[in-house]
Amino acid sequence: METTRRDFLATAGAAAGAAAAPSRGHADELEHDRQALWSDMTLRVKSLESLLVEKGLVERAALDALVDTFEHKIGPRNGARVVARAWVDADYKQRLLANATAAIAELGYRGQQGEHMVALENTPSVHNMVVCTLCSCYPWPTLGLPPVWYKSAAYRSRVVIDPRSVLKEFGLEIPEGVEVRVWDSTAEIRYLVVPAKPSNTEGLGEEALAALVTRDSMIGTGLPLQPGSGAQP
């Protein structure tokens, strides 16, 4: 049964790529066809959606609600509030490091791809960074959907073997004595980096602190902003 399933999936996967492709008779048309194949994704996806709706497999309004969730309900501002809370509230930080899923839920963030959270604290001796070398696992409730670079083969391949060169491209020079810990999200645990609180932030409130917490600082490819500097990812 295993082999049958697998063969079937392999055939289906290939079929999905070829299904609506223009018929191709000559090898020299291949590149042209490849362009055509994926430039009409709008039409292909519309066609699939209307098929699933007509079969009663999905409800169009449910898809609208899901897209609205991706675009407006989740995102790195959520994670930034978690980090800012940890910066100002030592008890909260302790709870976050002990049971991140529950602590993050205290602020109202939970759900798909955030079911099993772990928070990683950056310290003077440890710099954490997160990757998924096998696909694109990412903590959706706190960070939203991952940026394209996080899903790219370049990031996913390099960060485990040569993290410091990747960090340099992001403008981060981690001193030799500091341990770089790379967390490969191979299972269903999702990671949120808690960066160190910037200096010169005494007296800033939680909201002002949250504004300093960048998405990349919670992946581990960036640091929080300094007060008064411009916006960054």
Add this chain to the structure above:
Amino acid sequence: MNGVHDVGGMQGFGPVHPEANEPVFHARWEGRVLAMNIAMAAWGKASVDNRRYARELIPPADQLAMSYYEKWYAGLIANVIDARMVTREEIERGTPAPGTQKSTPPLSAAAVPAFWAKGAPKTRDVAVSPKFRVGQRVRTRNINPPTHTRLPRYARDKAGVVERDHGVFVFPDTNAVFLGEKPQHVYSVRFIARELWGDRAGASDSVYLDLWDDYLEAA
């Protein structure tokens, strides 16, 4: 499977290219594809492991050439055909086969917030003893299954230390091929970078992977 999705440690992909002010989606269809993947998951016929495996089975050259959401589109089609929910002919035509009875979608718009918040936890509340304890030295097994696995190639037959027991989770290797959930402990295992990559790796650096009991043996 030793596929092109398993890129950890590969070289030649060039620099990382962050995009300034990146939108959540670069085209409307991307959001629809992701939403359809999640809405179809509500049927319970394709687990996250089935869905990942379907994307891994896209022919390697296509996989490298396709964008992220193109892969999700192809994977979704493979999953719905495999689950006998849709036929290839229907995909090609874009309309249901004549005489098809209309189903009722399990996920309504009103149910989305609760469905989203609940998520799809992969922990299982069953009594399974851990095979390893925190602090123990372990070695990853040298396995090369031709089907789905979450033990990357770069971390096979490598020695590490169990740093944390995450609890009992569904085992993807069996679940992806409909051979059962086989719940077992998942551990955070720490590997010294030089154990994985040799002397060019940073002397003080490390890589942590989340690994199931079946991937490990005592060192």
